[in-house]
Amino acid sequence: MSYEDLALHTDKYQINMMYAHWKNETHNNIRVFEAFFRKNPFKSGYAVFAGLERIITYIERLRFSEEDINYLKEQEENYEEGFFEELRNFKFSGELYAVKEGTVVFQNEPLIRIKARVFEAQLIETALLNFMNYQTLIASKASRIRQAAPKDVLMEFGTRRAQEADAAIWGARAAYIAGFDATSNMRAGKLFGIPTKGTHAHSWVQDHDTEEESFERFANALPDQSVFLVDTYDTLKSGVPNAIKVGLKMKEQGKSLKGIRLDSGDLAYLSIQARKMLDEAGLKDVVIVASNDLDDDVIVDLKRQGAEITSWGIGTQLITAADQPALGGVYKVVAKYNGKEFEPTIKISGNVEKITTPGYKTVYRILNKEGKAEADYIAMVDEKVPTDELKLFDPVHTYKNKVVKDIEAVELQQPIFVDGKRVYELPSLEEIKSYHQEQLSLFWPEHLRRLNPQEYYIDLSERVWQTKMDLLEKHTK
Numbered sequence: 001m002s003y004e005d006l007a008l009h010t011d012k013y014q015i016n017m018m019y020a021h022w023k024n025e026t027h028n029n030i031r032v033f034e035a036f037f038r039k040n041p042f043k044s045g046y047a048v049f050a051g052l053e054r055i056i057t058y059i060e061r062l063r064f065s066e067e068d069i070n071y072l073k074e075q076e077e078n079y080e081e082g083f084f085e086e087l088r089n090f091k092f093s094g095e096l097y098a099v100k101e102g103t104v105v106f107q108n109e110p111l112i113r114i115k116a117r118v119f120e121a122q123l124i125e126t127a128l129l130n131f132m133n134y135q136t137l138i139a140s141k142a143s144r145i146r147q148a149a150p151k152d153v154l155m156e157f158g159t160r161r162a163q164e165a166d167a168a169i170w171g172a173r174a175a176y177i178a179g180f181d182a183t184s185n186m187r188a189g190k191l192f193g194i195p196t197k198g199t200h201a202h203s204w205v206q207d208h209d210t211e212e213e214s215f216e217r218f219a220n221a222l223p224d225q226s227v228f229l230v231d232t233y234d235t236l237k238s239g240v241p242n243a244i245k246v247g248l249k250m251k252e253q254g255k256s257l258k259g260i261r262l263d264s265g266d267l268a269y270l271s272i273q274a275r276k277m278l279d280e281a282g283l284k285d286v287v288i289v290a291s292n293d294l295d296d297d298v299i300v301d302l303k304r305q306g307a308e309i310t311s312w313g314i315g316t317q318l319i320t321a322a323d324q325p326a327l328g329g330v331y332k333v334v335a336k337y338n339g340k341e342f343e344p345t346i347k348i349s350g351n352v353e354k355i356t357t358p359g360y361k362t363v364y365r366i367l368n369k370e371g372k373a374e375a376d377y378i379a380m381v382d383e384k385v386p387t388d389e390l391k392l393f394d395p396v397h398t399y400k401n402k403v404v405k406d407i408e409a410v411e412l413q414q415p416i417f418v419d420g421k422r423v424y425e426l427p428s429l430e431e432i433k434s435y436h437q438e439q440l441s442l443f444w445p446e447h448l449r450r451l452n453p454q455e456y457y458i459d460l461s462e463r464v465w466q467t468k469m470d471l472l473e474k475h476t477k
């Protein structure tokens with residue numbers, strides 16, 4: 001089985017439902033599903049959408065091999081041959097709309113919409129959520145780290161701690177989209193064109209008789225990448241003085257020491273002292289890099305303490321999203337085609353937050369005259385959004401409302417597949433990264449701040465709201 005052969009990268013219940021639909025001859029029924037998450041991660045006011053590129057390539061390549069089919073045969077003797085024939089001919093033939101990677105997104109708004117034969121829509125749920133949940137989570141975490149250090153260099157160092165190889169590379173990509181500058185993972189660099197950066201480890205220092213010799217030899221080999229790790233023995237008594245000695249020698253030779261890296265101890269104190277020592281030696285351009293279990297909270301605190309660090313290597317906390325290891329994105333059916341029209345469908349739950357919003361819908365970002373985002377607005381696909389005057393109301397406390405005038409309604413979901421054909425051209429990673437920056441500029445800082453952000457409104461059109469109320473009433477009578 002080749003690595004990218006992902007047809008069976010799905011939960012068994014999807015295959016069971018596919019079979020049961022086929023057996024009941026309902027497998028060609030058209031359904032509309034939506035993917036969304038219910039709570040912004042990390043107590044942030046927003047998330048950064050990522051994962052679409054992987055979803056697109058997954059769907060384009062989605063075929064069942066004979067090996068896959070043989071495996072399924074072994075698993076369940078009730079499966080009939082006609083089902084396997086159906087799988088042999090399988091390819092995605094539906095419609096998929098999604099927000100672009102790098103979009104600033106919010107809880108409870110539809111991010112991906114699939115209209116397809118239920119046979120197809122069920123199969124892809126698991127993989128689609130797998131990609132969206134992880135990559136959106138890491139991009140959102142990276143965005144918090146970027147906020148903690150708005151002007152500094154951010155390097156993703158997580159591979160050794162990542163939950164396996166896919167997480168390392170797709171996480172590196174997600175971090176880059178949301179504002180990181182580089183990754184240490186060379187494969188992510190090669191695959192996605194992310195700039196790569198690296199220093200050296202303690203082992204390099206330990207491999208030489210003296211620390212000074214290790215720095216000197218490293219500088220001779222790689223003068224343009226000379227960042228010396230100074231904490232192997234004693235940062236201020238040995239590491240920094242040795243780095244200065246070698247840095248001055250390099251200067252005489254017309255080369256320049258790029259930086260030093262601190263990887264233990266009190267990073268505030270050590271960086272302040274090291275900065276003084278470097279400056280006094282005339283090495284003002286030498287950058288201080290820090291690493292060691294860093295996180296956005298730690299970075300904010302180090303800055304408060306006056307740390308002289310302008311470059312950060314961040315591994316474990318970012319790549320494992322340690323403070324929230326999963327984004328709870330879900331995939332829910334919202335409409336059924338009855339041969340004539342799409343009938344909205346609802347999932348009721350005792351937990352009010354889990355009640356779905358029914359209907360074949362899309363989502364708009366409502367921009368005011370100044371180009372700032374006022375709210376996101378969920379409407380049925382065939383609704384027109386009035387741009388001269390639009391009434392927005394809180395879907396729970398409907399008496400809370402406001403009228404916005406002369407707005408622009410930007411549809412966030414783009415057509416990606418139509419009738420099974422890709423109609424979306426994949427943007428370059430640089431385009432995604434700069435689109436993300438534009439996205440951030442649409443919002444007032446109140447919604448973006450790391451601590452206790454002001455909630456951004458996700459509103460429903462009157463028609464969507466009424467549809468939800470009608471179905472709620474119908475099913476709870």
Ligand SMILES: Nc1ncnc2c1ncn2[C@@H]1O[C@H](COP(=O)(O)OP(=O)(O)OP(=O)(O)O)[C@@H](O)[C@H]1O
Nearest residue numbers: 263264265266267268269292293294298301302305
């Ligand atoms: N001045 C500081 N204020 C707040 N947090 C800091 C400060 N300096 C370092 N830290 C953070 O505190 C934690 C210290 O972790 P730990 O005690 O494991 O490291 P260490 O003993 O310094 O180094 P190591 O065990 O890697 O040799 C790290 O997450 C580090 O980033």
Ligand SMILES: O=P(O)(O)OC[C@H]1O[C@H](OP(=O)(O)OP(=O)(O)O)[C@H](O)[C@@H]1O
Nearest residue numbers: 157161263291292293294314315316317
């Ligand atoms: O701390 P992270 O954010 O995950 O960043 C990556 C870490 O990986 C490296 O060393 P490693 O942790 O492997 O060894 P060390 O703890 O002995 O430095 C590096 O020195 C960082 O400390």
Ligand SMILES: O=C(O)c1cccnc1
Nearest residue numbers: 157184197198199200313
């Ligand atoms: O380049 C580095 O310093 C680096 C890379 C990965 C993990 N730790 C450190």
Ligand SMILES: [Mg+2]
Nearest residue numbers: 263291292293
């Ligand atoms: Mg460490």
